[in-house]
Amino acid sequence: MLLFIEQCLNGLQFGLLLFLLAAGLTLVFGIMDLVNLAHGSLYMLGAYFAATFAAWTDSFVIAALLSLAATLVVGMALEVVALRRLYGRDHLDHVLGTFGLILFFNELVRIIWGPAGMSLPLPMWLIYPIEILPGLFYPTYRIAIILTALLVALFLYVLVMRTRLGMLIRAGASNREMTGALGVNINLLYTLVFGLGAALAGLAGLMQAPILTVQIGMGENILILAFVVIIIGGIGSIRGAFIAAVLVGLIDTIGRAFLPDILRLVLSSRGASTVAPAMSSMMIYLLMAIVLVLRPEGLFPVSSK
Amino acid sequence: MIASLTPRNVVVAVLLLLLAAVPVYAAVTANAFLVTLFTRVIILGIAASSLNLILGYGGMVSFGHAVYLGIGGYAVGILAQEGVTSGFVQWPLALVVSALFALLVGALSLRTRGVYFIMITLAFAQLVYYFGVGLDRYGADDGLTIRRRSQFDDLINLSDRTQFYYLCLALLLATIYLIWRVVNSRFGMVIQGARSNDRRMRAIGFPTFRYRLTAFVIAGAICGVAGALLANHTGFISPATMHWTRSGDLIVMVVLGGMASSFGPLIGAVALLSLEEALPILIRAMAFPVFGDAAVRMAEYWQIVLGPLFLLVVLFARGGIDGLLAGARRG
Numbered sequence: 320m321l322l323f324i325e326q327c328l329n330g331l332q333f334g335l336l337l338f339l340l341a342a343g344l345t346l347v348f349g350i351m352d353l354v355n356l357a358h359g360s361l362y363m364l365g366a367y368f369a370a371t372f373a374a375w376t377d378s379f380v381i382a383a384l385l386s387l388a389a390t391l392v393v394g395m396a397l398e399v400v401a402l403r404r405l406y407g408r409d410h411l412d413h414v415l416g417t418f419g420l421i422l423f424f425n426e427l428v429r430i431i432w433g434p435a436g437m438s439l440p441l442p443m444w445l446i447y448p449i450e451i452l453p454g455l456f457y458p459t460y461r462i463a464i465i466l467t468a469l470l471v472a473l474f475l476y477v478l479v480m481r482t483r484l485g486m487l488i489r490a491g492a493s494n495r496e497m498t499g500a501l502g503v504n505i506n507l508l509y510t511l512v513f514g515l516g517a518a519l520a521g522l523a524g525l526m527q528a529p530i531l532t533v534q535i536g537m538g539e540n541i542l543i544l545a546f547v548v549i550i551i552g553g554i555g556s557i558r559g560a561f562i563a564a565v566l567v568g569l570i571d572t573i574g575r576a577f578l579p580d581i582l583r584l585v586l587s588s589r590g591a592s593t594v595a596p597a598m599s600s601m602m603i604y605l606l607m608a609i610v611l612v613l614r615p616e617g618l619f620p621v622s623s624k
Numbered sequence: 625m626i627a628s629l630t631p632r633n634v635v636v637a638v639l640l641l642l643l644a645a646v647p648v649y650a651a652v653t654a655n656a657f658l659v660t661l662f663t664r665v666i667i668l669g670i671a672a673s674s675l676n677l678i679l680g681y682g683g684m685v686s687f688g689h690a691v692y693l694g695i696g697g698y699a700v701g702i703l704a705q706e707g708v709t710s711g712f713v714q715w716p717l718a719l720v721v722s723a724l725f726a727l728l729v730g731a732l733s734l735r736t737r738g739v740y741f742i743m744i745t746l747a748f749a750q751l752v753y754y755f756g757v758g759l760d761r762y763g764a765d766d767g768l769t770i771r772r773r774s775q776f777d778d779l780i781n782l783s784d785r786t787q788f789y790y791l792c793l794a795l796l797l798a799t800i801y802l803i804w805r806v807v808n809s810r811f812g813m814v815i816q817g818a819r820s821n822d823r824r825m826r827a828i829g830f831p832t833f834r835y836r837l838t839a840f841v842i843a844g845a846i847c848g849v850a851g852a853l854l855a856n857h858t859g860f861i862s863p864a865t866m867h868w869t870r871s872g873d874l875i876v877m878v879v880l881g882g883m884a885s886s887f888g889p890l891i892g893a894v895a896l897l898s899l900e901e902a903l904p905i906l907i908r909a910m911a912f913p914v915f916g917d918a919a920v921r922m923a924e925y926w927q928i929v930l931g932p933l934f935l936l937v938v939l940f941a942r943g944g945i946d947g948l949l950a951g952a953r954r955g
Contacts, residue, residue, distance in 0.1 A: 354739050404939055410739050411685050412938045415879055418872045419934025426928035543750050543868065546743045554739060597758025604751035608732055611744060615735045 321455045326576045327569065332461045334568020335468030339523035340541060341548040341560040342475060343516030349555030349621060350492040350512055353402060354410050356417040358520050358545070359538025360424035361397075365390045365521025366528040366537065367428060370437040379442045386525045387518050394517020398510050406509070425535050436534035439525075464526050471522065472561055479557065488512060492555075544571075547603055551610050553617030563618060567603050574599040632949035636887045639894065643793060647786045659785050660857075665897045666792045667853045670799050672877040672889035674846035679875065680883035681807045682839050683819030687742045688729070688749025689874050692722045692844045694756060694866030696851020701768040701861040711774030711782070715852050722848025723841050725752070730840035734833060746868055756863035767862020774856055782856055792853055796890065799846055804886050806842065815839050816884075880937055882946025891945050903929055 344358050368389045372382035401420065405413055441460055448456040479485040490498045491508050499505040524538065531537065548567050552559025578599045582591035610618060643662065650658040671693055678684040699718035708714065733744040762768050773782040782788045806812050817825045818832040825832050855861045864870075873896065881892025903926035911919035941948060 348739065354742065401935060408938075410742060411679075411875070411879070412942075414685065414687065414742060414872075415875060416935045416938040418869075418876070419931040419938075421869075421931070422927045422934075423931030426925050426931065430925055430928070539869070543746060547747050550740060550743050550747070597755050600754035600758060601751050604747050604754075607744070607747055611732055611736065615740070617740075 321452070322576075323573075324452065324455060325457065326573050328457060328461065328465070330569035330572035331565060332465050332468075332568070333572055334565040335465055335472075336523050336527060337541070337544055337548050337568055338561050338564035339468055339471060339519045339526075340545040341552070341564050342472075342557055343519040344545055345549045345552070345555055345557060345560045346519075347513060347516045348549070349557075350488060351406055351509055353405060354413040354417070355402070355516075356414060356542065357397070357420035357424065358516070359542030360421055361390055361394055361517045361520040362524035362527075362538040362541065363428065363533075363535070364393060364424065365524030366439070366533040367432055367437065368521070369525035369528050370439040370533045371432075373439055379439075379445070382439075383525050387521055390521025390524075391514045391518040394521075395510050395514035397517070398513040402513065403506070403509070421539070428535050434535065436532040438532055439528040441529045460529065467522075467526065471519070475557060484511075544603070547607050549617075551607055551617055553619040553621055555621040556617070556619040559617055559619030567606070570606060571599075571603050574602045578602070630950075632946065635891075635949055639887075639891065647789050651786075656785065659789055661897070661901070663785075663789050663792055663857050664854075665893050666789075666796050667850050667857060668874070668877065668897065669890040669893040670792075670796050670853070671847045671850040672874050672881070672893050673796070673799050673803055674843040674850065675874050676878045676883065676885075676889045677803050677806065677846075678836075678839055678843045679878050680885070680888070681812065681819065682815045682836060684734070684836065684840065685742045685875075686745040686840075686843075686871075687868070687875065688745035688747075688871050689843070689847060690868070690870035691749035691752050691866045692726065692847035693851035693854055693870065694752060694861070694863065695722045695725055696848035696853075697855035697861035697865055698756065698762070698768075698851075699848070700774060700852045700855040701770050702762055704770050704772060704774075705762060705768060709772045709775045711776045714774050715849060718848045718852040719845050722851070723845040726841045726844025727837070730837045730844075734836050734840065746871070749866060749868060749871060753863050753866050753868070756866065763862065765863065767860055767864070770855055770859050770861065773859070774852070788856070792857075795849070795853070800886055800890065802846075806839075807884075811835065811838070876934060878944075880934075880944050882944035882950075885944075885946040888944060888946040895945060899930060899933075900926075 340358065340362060343361075344355065347353050347355050347358075365386055368386035369382050372385040372389075373379055376382055376385070397420075401416070405416055445460040445463060446458075448458050449462070451457050451462070477485075479488060487498065487503055487508055491503070491505055491512075495505060498508075520538075527537075527541075544567065548563045549560055551567065552561070552563030579591055579595040582595050582598070585591075586594065614620070643666065646662045647659055650656060671689070674692075675686065675689045678686055696718035699721055700714045703709070703714050703717065729745065729748045733741055733748070736744060757765050773788075776782065780787055780791060782791070807816065814825065814830050814832065814835045817830070818836055822832055851865070854865070877892035877896050878889050879892070880895055881890065882888030904923040907926055907929065908919050908923040911922045915922065937944065943950065
């Protein structure tokens with residue numbers, strides 16, 4: 320039972336991390352109608368920035384804040400220099416252009432940081448596990464990730480639904496020309512939104528960095544998971560992204576942990592141990608297929624513009 | 625096809641002549657690498673041509689097309705591992721399994737549009753990719769070495785580099801011809817009509833879903849054969865063959881060469897693979913006078929030039945190389 324709770328927490332943590340990535344993607348897609356494959360590169364940059372700044376400043380928190388600011392700046396620069404020109408173009412153009420950007424960023428990272436990976440050590444106060452239930456110790460750092468991501472989700476909700484800036488963002492999403500005609504600097508607004516999405520990706524990257532190695536291409540596989548999340552949730556919907564991300568995180572983690580045991584009930588133990596690893600990585604894609612059959616527009620479709 | 629002497633036709637004719645002459649030139653100069661490189665170019669040209677059928681003519685942006693390269697390759701690899709080396713079994717199986725998988729993916733993903741379609745085809749390809757990674761019996765992540773190329777009795781010997789090259793070239797031309805016939809048939813007109821305006825096509829009575837699905841399956845089957853060729857060519861198959869960046873490469877070839885043009889994907893395959901070979905040399909040559917010995921290291925980072933190049937093609941050369949050639953005729 321304790322193991323199950325622990326795995327659920329791991330799933331929640333992974334899901335919330337996916338949410339940070341998916342939120343940026345879905346925001347950029349919902350508002351600018353831009354498919355950004357290079358989102359995973361921003362995640363990678365967030366991790367590299369954090370590892371570098373941590374080595375300079377010796378402080379995890381300062382490094383995290385600096386890294387957030389840096390990805391924000393990189394994101395806004397990227398929007399102004401390149402992606403702005405892709406708005407209103409065909410989705411195929413987005414795919415191709417941002418695919419090129421992935422190559423560019425991977426190579427840029429290799430030039431600046433070298434081909435070997437980096438690691439981001441945790442500060443002492445985040446290493447020790449704490450007892451959250453009698454007998455259940457859980458790493459402080461993972462709890463910190465869960466809390467941070469929940470706060471960010473709340474922040475996004477308040478920002479988009481309760482502030483003037485959020486109102487402008489929503490207005491820009493539903494009618495770009497009209498919002499511009501009413502005197503809103505729509506270009507600046509889009510740059511800000513893209514920067515926000517980039518910072519979210521950077522946050523996900525820097526929080527993941529101490530758990531995994533910081534390496535080139537680290538953003539690519541998780542980017543596809545983020546795509547699965549926003550397909551399941553409904554593209555453009557932050558609420559959908561949140562629910563789908565937690566769902567995907569839980570199913571993936573729990574599947575990996577318990578699928579071998581479940582399969583052993585039906586298959587021979589040798590058969591189960593061959594099939595289980597392949598099966599558990601495929602489960603979320605199966606989930607996506609099922610959602611698509613039942614609801615082709617995702618669980619929380621955004622009404623068409 | 626009444627060929628007139630337009631720049632585009634001249635380029636295509638010259639390209640085909642050069643491709644036909646590659647083994648001869650390689651034999652004269654004793655440069656076996658050229659044959660290996662261009663066999664790869666031709667096989668990827670077949671794959672890109674099959675993608676062009678659905679992407680260029682049908683407007684279906686499949687971002688998981690490399691998965692059929694993997695399926696075709698694994699059909700050959702797994703059968704070879706199990707002792708079945710006959711190409712008469714391997715290749716039809718590669719084709720049939722690819723077609724069935726395309727039927728499944730198409731039936732699910734063609735229910736959706738636009739960006740959903742892009743991401744769903746991508747996700748299904750990832751599903752198979754992870755399946756390959758989990759295939760412990762057949763090498764998992766490390767892949768599978770294929771010790772014997774497909775056997776076709778006395779018909780053709782694939783282990784002979786030149787024979788294999790010309791077989792690939794013949795299959796490439798057959799593919800281009802087949803796709804040309806398909807898109808200019810009534811069937812192809814429906815596909816292209818559905819690309820321009822699906823709702824109108826349905827309103828005048830065409831069940832476009834079935835047409836699009838059929839095209840999707842044809843494209844998958846052809847690419848499966850390309851996968852069988854590729855596995856024979858490299859003597860190796862691993863999940864990396866169907867990594868999503870490979871699917872991206874195929875899209876790049878189609879768009880770079882020119883969408884919805886018969887020879888565009890081949891031109892794109894030649895252009896992309898030549899760029900990959902030429903860029904490091906080019907960078908070294910250009911940087912050497914300024915940076916001296918550091919130029920050798922700079923040449924390793926050629927992808928930093930290639931990436932933004934894609935962006936430039938998207939921004940300024942929508943029609944790809946084929947479009948530029950066609951434009952040259954007009955202007």
